[in-house]
Each structure stands twice: as structure tokens, then as C-alpha cells.
Amino acid sequence: MSEKALSNNHGEIVRLENAQKIYQMGTEQVRALAGVNVSFNKGSFWAIMGPSGSGKSTMMNILGCLDRLTSGSYFLDGQDVSQLDDDSLSDFRLRYLGFIFQSFNLIPQLTVQRNIELPLYYLGWDASQSAAHAKELAGQVGLGDRVGHRPTELSGGQMQRVAIARALANDPHVIFADEPTGNLDSTTGEQILELLINLNKLGKTIIIVTHEPAIAERAQNRLYMIDGKIDRIEGVRDETN
Amino acid sequence: MRQTRITRNIWLGIENLLLHKLRSFLTMLGVVFGVGSVVAMLSVGEGASKEALEQIRKLGSNNIIISSVKSAEEEQTSTQHSHMSIYGLTYEDHHRITESFHDIQQTAPVKLMRKDSRLHERAMELRVVGTTPEWFKLVPREVIAGRVLLPSDEVKQAPVALLTEFGARKILATEHTIGQTISIGGDQFEIVGIVKSESGQAGNIQIPDQQVDVYIPIEVARLYFGDIFTKRTSGGDEREMVELHQVIVQVDDPKKVESVAAGIDRMLEQFHKKKDYVVSVPLALLKQAEATKRTFNIVLGSIAGISLLVGGIGIMNIMLASVTERTREIGIRRAIGAKRKQIIYQFLIETVVLSTMGGIIGLGIGVLIPLLITYFSGMITVITLQGILLPLLISMTIGILFGLYPAVRAANVDPIVALRHE
Numbered sequence: 001m002s003e004k005a006l007s008n009n010h011g012e013i014v015r016l017e018n019a020q021k022i023y024q025m026g027t028e029q030v031r032a033l034a035g036v037n038v039s040f041n042k043g044s045f046w047a048i049m050g051p052s053g054s055g056k057s058t059m060m061n062i063l064g065c066l067d068r069l070t071s072g073s074y075f076l077d078g079q080d081v082s083q084l085d086d087d088s089l090s091d092f093r094l095r096y097l098g099f100i101f102q103s104f105n106l107i108p109q110l111t112v113q114r115n116i117e118l119p120l121y122y123l124g125w126d127a128s129q130s131a132a133h134a135k136e137l138a139g140q141v142g143l144g145d146r147v148g149h150r151p152t153e154l155s156g157g158q159m160q161r162v163a164i165a166r167a168l169a170n171d172p173h174v175i176f177a178d179e180p181t182g183n184l185d186s187t188t189g190e191q192i193l194e195l196l197i198n199l200n201k202l203g204k205t206i207i208i209v210t211h212e213p214a215i216a217e218r219a220q221n222r223l224y225m226i227d228g229k230i231d232r233i234e235g236v237r238d239e240t241n
Numbered sequence: 242m243r244q245t246r247i248t249r250n251i252w253l254g255i256e257n258l259l260l261h262k263l264r265s266f267l268t269m270l271g272v273v274f275g276v277g278s279v280v281a282m283l284s285v286g287e288g289a290s291k292e293a294l295e296q297i298r299k300l301g302s303n304n305i306i307i308s309s310v311k312s313a314e315e316e317q318t319s320t321q322h323s324h325m326s327i328y329g330l331t332y333e334d335h336h337r338i339t340e341s342f343h344d345i346q347q348t349a350p351v352k353l354m355r356k357d358s359r360l361h362e363r364a365m366e367l368r369v370v371g372t373t374p375e376w377f378k379l380v381p382r383e384v385i386a387g388r389v390l391l392p393s394d395e396v397k398q399a400p401v402a403l404l405t406e407f408g409a410r411k412i413l414a415t416e417h418t419i420g421q422t423i424s425i426g427g428d429q430f431e432i433v434g435i436v437k438s439e440s441g442q443a444g445n446i447q448i449p450d451q452q453v454d455v456y457i458p459i460e461v462a463r464l465y466f467g468d469i470f471t472k473r474t475s476g477g478d479e480r481e482m483v484e485l486h487q488v489i490v491q492v493d494d495p496k497k498v499e500s501v502a503a504g505i506d507r508m509l510e511q512f513h514k515k516k517d518y519v520v521s522v523p524l525a526l527l528k529q530a531e532a533t534k535r536t537f538n539i540v541l542g543s544i545a546g547i548s549l550l551v552g553g554i555g556i557m558n559i560m561l562a563s564v565t566e567r568t569r570e571i572g573i574r575r576a577i578g579a580k581r582k583q584i585i586y587q588f589l590i591e592t593v594v595l596s597t598m599g600g601i602i603g604l605g606i607g608v609l610i611p612l613l614i615t616y617f618s619g620m621i622t623v624i625t626l627q628g629i630l631l632p633l634l635i636s637m638t639i640g641i642l643f644g645l646y647p648a649v650r651a652a653n654v655d656p657i658v659a660l661r662h663e
Contacts, residue, residue, distance in 0.1 A: 066576060066657050087580050094578025105573045105660060109260050119577050127249060170578070 012078070013174060013205050014063060015039035019072035021058050021228075032058035034228035035072070040207065040221075042173075045200045047216035048209045050225035057178075059225065060209050064097055064176045065089045077173060094122055098167030100196075102179035104159040106151040112138060112162050113147040119170040137165040141195065157188035164195055175199065177208040181215060193218060254590040265595060268559040271552030272599030272639065273606065276632040279545035280607025280624070283632075285614060286541055288622035290534040297530060300523035303346075304379060305490040305502045307338075309483055312515040325469070328517040330485040330509075337512075338488060338505055344497045349376035351487035352462050354470055356426035358455070360412045367408060367454040369425060371462025377436075379489050386416035387434025394458045400465075401457065402430040405438035408454025423455070428465050430457060498524045549635055552599065553643035560592055560647035564654075571651050572659025581652040588651050592644025593637060600636030604629060 021033035032055045040046055050056045061067040062074060065081060068089070074082045081092055098119075099105075106115045113134045120130035138147050141161040151159055160180060167175050177196060181189030193215060200206045208219060216222050221235035258265040300306065309329025335350045352371035357364065370376075377389040385406055394401050402423055404414055412423075414432065422429050436456075472479040490505070492498045499522055506520045564571070571584055608629075611622035 061657050064576075087582075090575070090578050090580045092578075093576065097578075099576050101660065105569070105576075107570050107573055109257065109570075118574070122574075122577065122579050122583065124246075126245070166577070 011041045012039050013042040013044075013076070014207075015073075015075040016062070017073040017075075019062065019074060020070050021055075021062060021067070022070045031228050033062065033069070036228075036230055038223065038230060038233075040205065042205055043200070043203050045197070045206045045220045046208065047219035047222045048207065048225065049211060049213075049216050049222060050231070051211075054225040055228040056209050056225050058228075060176060060178055060207070063174075063207060064099060065092045094119060094170060096173045098170065098172035098175040100160070100163050100167050100175065100177040100180045102182040104151070104156070104163050104183070106159055106162055106166075108151050110150070111147065112143060112149050112151070112154070115151065115162055116147075116165045116169055118166060123170060133169065134165070137168055138162070140168075141165045155188075156184050157191060160184065160188075160192050161195070164192070164199075168199070172204070174205045174207060177206065179210055180208065181210075181212070189215075250586070250590050251594060254587070254594045257591060258594060264559065268556055269595055269599035269602065271555035272549065272596050272636050273552075273603040275545065275548040275552040276600045276603025276636050277606035277610070278548055279541070279632045279635075280604055280628055281610040282541045282545065283538075283628040284607070284611040284622045284624045285620070286534075286537050287625055287628065288611070288615075288620060290530065290537065291623050292621050293530050294527065294534075297523050297527045299380075300526075301380060301489075301491065302524045302527060303492050303495055303498060304523055305492065305498060305505065306521045306523065307334075307488045307490065307505060307509070308519050308521065309486050310517060310519050311481075312517045325480040325482060327482040328515065329483040330488055330518055332484050334509060334512065334518075335485055335488050337508065338490060341508060342501055342504060344492050344494065344501050346491045346493045347375045347378060348491070349373050349379050349489045350459055350485045351376070351489065352459055352484075353486040354462070354466060356466070358412070358426070359424040360414055360418070360421070360432075363413050365412060367412070367425065369454075369462065369466075370456045371459040371466075372456060373459055376456070376489065379491050383437040385435045385437055387419045387432070389434055389436065390456060390458055395460055398460050398464060399458065400428065400430045400461055401433045403434045403436060403456040404432060405436055405454060405456075407438040409435045411454065425455065425457070426466060430455075495524060498522055545632070545635075549632075549639055552636075553596070553639040556592055556596055556640065557643040557647060560588065560644060561650065563591075564588065564647050564651040567651075568654055568659045568662040571654045572656045572662060575654070575656035576660060584652040584654075585645075585648040588648035589641065589644045592647070593640035596636045596640030596644075597633070600633045603636070604633060607632070 016036050016038050019033050019036040020031065023030040023032055034055075036055075036059070048056045048059055058067070062069060065076070066089075068084075069082050072082065073080055076092060077096060081089065084092070093099075107118070110118075113131065116134035116137050117125075117130045120133060125133070135144070135147055138144050141164055143158060143161055143165070146154065146158065146162075151162065154162065160183075175196070180196065181192055184192060196206055196208065197218065206219075208215070210216055219235065221233065223233050224231040307330060311326060311328055330350075332350070335348065339345065339348045349372055352369075354369050354371075355366050356369050358367040359365075372390070373395060374390045374392050382389075382405075387403070390401070390403060393399070402425065404412070404418075409415070409418070414423075414435070416435065419432050419434065421432055423432050424430070468484050469480060469482045472481065490501070492501050502520050502522045502525075509518055509520070574584060574587075608624060611624060614620055615622050
């Protein structure tokens, strides 16, 4: 499926067409996304910025296949996913996407290795293969000697590294990072950012949500949102758009 | 592959439960006691009814037992001094019963009396059963030594006696005693055999056996001891005239037992002015006992059902709490790509593992209790395969049933909300 999709598109991995997301809050309707048109290229590094309530989290949830549009279309790797059911969206997340969160979101009862193995478990890998792969990924993020530890025994930076290793386990096309350095001191935050930049250099598409301009500056592209709309886009624009 | 995946999922479930050992254990307790009490109650109940059914079965399912009883008015007048009660079955009754019904295979008349007896130096009162050789066909007994009564004994009016194992032990007779002479009521009898004794008492039917100590030919009993018996009571001597104490009838087909019994009852009614006999059908008692057993099982089943229900609710309660507690975990798993059904599966496996483990522990307790009861009280308990498999099956079902709702709740958690859950 991914082979076919790759050959069919023109370097585009994500495209929103007239994307609207409307929440019903009591009697009031909130337009979290008010007709967004945007596309991101494969292998690009985007920062989505904006004040709280601007719709950047909604944007992230939609792009991450965690939520569905009220209207409009979302193409992920050339496929329209806006009408898919819950199971199919889960499958898309499992095969194409990786997530990194501000609060790490590791499962505290599981060891580092088990946390990294999680996507592989749902992909149906067998135990020994996924254990080997998880150890390899832990090594890549510099935690090769911590695989038997539980998240609570790790520092914030280490936890985020585990989360990155987990996000990489399914070899995703796009990695979403929601304020990945928000809970870290600046030095550790910088290290995490370096890790993400390196992943981008290796060809992963990275979409990061942040409100720190210093972080956003490091991305190739910046998308500013206000009131559910794109305010402006900065950085290297792709010529196909 | 499929198999290993299931075992892996079960292991993951067990691992998760082991993270909260105390809580998992307490959650299991409801099922442990539920299953434990079911297994224990079933085996005690099964034991009790087996004992009853066994005793009735010993009386013979093809048999009808007609016993003489003192009628109510006779009971009153007999307290008067020097009165002689005349009641019960007669030789004529026995003859008529034998002749009148086609479906009767054989019959055995029984005369019961107590006589002072002596074997060598050992003297004691024995219960004497005067009967015919047919008796041993109707109520088969294992011959330990010697032989049973023979038709030739009857014809010759031979003074021969047959001891039961129980009676033999009491009067200190062994197999070497065979051929020796025993004095019964002052008359000399030759001991010809010893038969195994078996207890047999069910409801109001009593079969001469356990307490019966010696069998002699009925003709001899009649000839030597007559039909009049004297009972010593506190109010003076009580005299009774009873020809036959029992008639045992064997019918060739169990289906006809009840109709023949009714026929005998009707026939006897015509010849007896007072109701001084009782017709009992072990088969009917057997059916009644089985019906009682069914009722008993239903009652036990209901109690078991309730206790397992309580156990199940306990599991559901904890699992719901666990779902809330693990909302974030569910959100993480969903974000990574777990489908709803996989979340349901995960939680369901945990509840089924919990309830099944509870069931197994409960089974252990439930098996141990009847063993202890048997050990300490001597009561018979029976553990059937059904009594083991059923509670196990039910406990697994409870796991699925009561685990389903929490699992569905877990699966319906919105991953976006769950990820923000603290």
C-alpha cells in the first residue's frame, strides 16, 4: 500500500482541503478549524505555532488521525482518510504515524523495552523479534543500558528518548511531536530537538506543535494559526504548492 | 502462531495483574468463595443423596415390600392388660398375592421374632428371620461361608440357621462354626452359612438385615415358635398374633411395579377390616428421592449463582476502577494504533484470568472441605466431574460477562481526552 502511495504522489505526505472541525460546546459551536488548506511535503520539518485556542491542537489531532474532520478532506500519503472508521484510523496510526508528547506518555508499569515494543505488539510481531528491535532502538536514542528500567527510574530527557524510540518502532512516515521539550530543561530540550532534527535528516517527516519561537526557529517551515485559520506560513515553501 | 499469541496475551494479562497483587487477590476472593462453596455444597449434597439412593436401591427396584403394622385403634386397646392383638399379613395373604398376579416373579414371606440364643458359652438375644429360599434371590447377599437356605430345608423342615456377618460377629461365630449347633429359643439349629450383611433402611421400609442376626426356614419358625409373640413392656406382657411380618414381592418389569403394588393394596383391602399393613415400593421412594435431589440441586444452584454473582460484581467493580485508573494507558495504546477490540480483548483477558484463577483456587478449597468433612464426621461426600467442571465454567463465564462492560468502557475512551487525563 505504501509503495503504491509513494509512487503516486508528488512528494506530498499530508494535505488538508477546506478542513473544518466544529465542536458543540453546550449551545455554542466552536470552529476549531475553520477551513484550512495546507499541504506538507515528505521529509519536511514543520512547526505549528499559535496561541492557545488557535486550533493547533485540533490540527495535530486531525493530522494524527486521532480525530475526524467535520467537513473537508484529509489526504495522508495520497489516501483520503477523512471518511475512515475508527478501526481504519487506528490502523493508519499504527502503520504510518508516530507520536511524541509533552508529558512523555509512557506506560509506567512497563519497562523501557516493553514501552518501545508496544507498537510492534499491535503490529503482530513475535516476542523475540520485537525485543531485539526495541533494544536496537533504545541503543539509537542512547538508552541501550536502560531497557530493563521502568519510566519512573528515568530522567525527563531519558523518558522523552524512550518515547522517541517508541515512536520510531513502527518505522513511521510522519512523527508528530506535541510540545516535546515543554517539560524539559533547555539543555535536555536541545538534545531532544537535535534527535528530532537528525531523524528529519534521515528522511522522516516531522510535525511539531510548540509555542516556543526558539524551537520553531529550528524548523524548516512554520505555520502560524489564529482562530482556527492559518495566519501565515514561513520558511522554505515547496514549489509544488 | 495463533496459539502463541493467545498465550502471550494471557501472560501479559497475568503480568498486569501481578503488578497489583493484593488488589488482584482481593478481587478474586469473591469468586474463590463462590466456587469453593458451590463445589463443597454440591459434593456434600451429592454424598447425602447418593447414600439415600444407595439404600433404597439395595431394597431392590423391582421389589414391593408389604409390611404388617399395628393399626391405630389396635395400638390403643393393646395397652389394656392381658389383651392380645391380632393383626397383620396372613399366610393366606401371601398365597393370594403369589397366585393373583401374573407379573409377579417371586415372593418371599418373612416372619420376625426375638429369641434368646446360645452358641457355646455365648448367650444373647437374636433377631430371627423365618423366610423361604426365595428371599436370597430377592435381596441378593454375598455368601461368606457355607450356603443359603435351600428348598430342601423347607421340605424337610430342617432346623438349619444362617447367620449374617454382623450377627456372627456378635455371637462370636466364624466360618469354622459352620456345622455346629446353635440354640435358638431352646431349640437346636445347625449353622449352615454366613452371609454378608448390608444396611438397608429407607423411609418407613426396613429390610431385615443389619440388625437381623439369623435366618431360618419359615416352616421351621412356624412349627417351633408359632404365631403368637410376647413382648415385655413396662405395663406388663403384651401379646400379639402376627402370621407374617413382611411379604417381599418381585415384579418382572420395573414399569409394572407401581401398578402391581396398587393391585396388591386393593386386594388386601378386601380381606382386611383394618388397615394393618403397608405396601411400600422402593422404586417410588427412589423416584421421590431423585426428585428431592433435583430440588436440592436447584436450591444449591441458586445459592451458588448468587454467590458467584456477588463475586462477579466485585470483579466488575474493581475493573471499572481499573479502567478509570488506566485511562491514560488506554489513551496511549489507542494513539499508538490499538483498535477498540484490542483494548476490549486486553481487559477481558485480565478479568477472565482473574475469575478463572479464583475459580481454580476456589475449586481447591471446595475439594478440601468435603474431604475434611468426611475425615472428621464420616459423612459421605462425592466429588463429581460435573461438580468440578461446572463451577469452573461458570467462573470463566462470569469473567467474560462482568468483564465485558468495563472492557467496553475502556475501549470507548476517547484517546485525545485520555492522553490529557492525569
